[in-house]
Amino acid sequence: AKEKPRSEKFLPKEVVLYQYEACPFCNKVKAFLDYYSIPYKIVEVNPISKKEIKWSDYKKVPILKVDGEQMVDSSDIIDKLFHRINPDSSIRDGEEKKWREWVDNHLVHVLSPNIYRSTSEALESFDYITTHGNFSFTERLVAKYAGAAAMYFVSKKLKKKHNITDERAALYEAAETWVDALNGRHYLGGSKPNLADLAVFGVLRPIRYLTSGKDMVEHTRIGEWYGRMENAVGESARIK
Ligand code: GSH
Structure with missing residues (x-):
């Protein structure tokens, strides 16, 4: 694949x-x-x-x-x-470009207000960030609580800045908008993912197994496409 x-x-x-x-x-x-x-x-x-x-x-x-x-x-x-x-590839078609821009200009802005929505979700997110990130022992201890508290407040500001009133509604709406864009196809790219599929999947991956991501899959139709993308992208190509 x-x-x-x-x-x-x-x-x-x-x-x-x-x-x-x-x-x-x-x-x-x-x-x-x-x-x-x-x-x-x-x-x-x-x-x-x-x-x-x-x-x-x-x-x-x-x-x-x-x-x-x-x-x-x-x-x-x-x-x-x-x-x-793909050195011989000509300019990519409009649909793919449009949805890549939607990821950068809309979808990414919906994420922070969701993962820091409540104090418990902010703590869950910072637990994930600090356990997977590069922090010293002391930084990890401080960052989890200080970071969660700070981002809880920052995300309220971001919400205002990007005109989001109900962050979960905005996340679900974004997920549904994406499924509508697929218009019955396996991927936006048709039978194979294109750069827009990879962009949507990429930015959603870090939230997928947090509370917000689980809610999104439970309350919208995005789960089937997401599962197909997990299979298509497959194993990490990372060299350890
Ligand atoms: N438009 C950039 C891109 O698409 O790569 C945005 C990159 C970005 O904002 N990265 C964040 C960052 O490095 C981390 S998610 N912020 C500065 C910082 O951490 O001090």
Whole structure:
């Protein structure tokens, strides 16, 4: 089911992803690398000191290094890699582009208000973030509670900023909007996932097994597509 890079020209020797394990943008890039079976190493960045990316002027994650070349911004990274894999591909069609933009401009903004909705959900999210992230022993202890408390309040501000009143309703509506876009097809790409499928799947992956993600699958029709995507993307291409 997986796609293999078609061009012999695209055989990077070393791909390194600088990331936070729970970051939706980083997971978008990983969904792409995994689907195309491009082996990569992960450097888990400490979100407090960021010492792993001190060498970079760009201070956000994901950052991808491909044979020493730095790439930044998840959608730009995916565009660049896609064109290396498919050098003869012409401009991608409108539907795929439109839904990739919907992910970056709408879907990602619905996530934070949901995962930090209540104090218990904020704690659940920070438990996930701190157990999977790169924190020192002390940072882990402090970050779980301080982070959860801070993000609980920050997410209320984000809600206002992005005009979200009921965060769960917004999440369910986004999921239903996506299923409607599929219009009966297995994937937006038809019989195979395209870059929009990989983007939606990537940003939803870190929340799927949190309370908000379970609620979403229980209350909307997105579960079948999500399950198909888990199978299509398959095993991680990460080199340990
Ligand atoms: N548009 C960027 C992309 O798509 O890659 C957004 C990246 C982004 O906002 N990353 C967050 C970040 O690094 C983590 S989820 N924020 C800065 C920080 O942690 O200090």
